[in-house]
Amino acid sequence: xxxxxxxxxxxxxxxxxxxxxxxxxxxxxxxxxxxxxxxxxxxxxxxxxxxxxxxxxxxxxxxxxxxxxxxxxxxxxxxxxxxxxxxxxxxxxxxxx
Numbered sequence: 001x002x003x004x005x006x007x008x009x010x011x012x013x014x015x016x017x018x019x020x021x022x023x024x025x026x027x028x029x030x031x032x033x034x035x036x037x038x039x040x041x042x043x044x045x046x047x048x049x050x051x052x053x054x055x056x057x058x059x060x061x062x063x064x065x066x067x068x069x070x071x072x073x074x075x076x077x078x079x080x081x082x083x084x085x086x087x088x089x090x091x092x093x094x095x096x097x
Contacts, residue, residue, distance in 0.1 A: 023092065030087035031076050037083060038072035039065075047071070 020028070042048070048064030076084060 022095065026091045026095065027084070027088050030084040030091060031080075033087055034080050034084040035069070035072040035076045038075050038080070039068045042068045042071060 043065075048067050075081075
């Protein structure tokens, strides 16, 4: 028995997925920048660095970067260090002219 798949009408699809506003786009960009900054700071602090003994090999380095990025994104979602807000305000002021 197959279940028919109906495609949403163009009108309902447009209302369901509204485009983000300019401020939402700027805030998302600012949060991404803060997350990148925090990931680099975590890397400099040695978070996810391979251990001296019984390390995971070359793959551990690559997966450690994913861990740092995920941790940095969670830090930003939890409030971060205030960098995203400062970046957002600066980008918004520049965009407003």
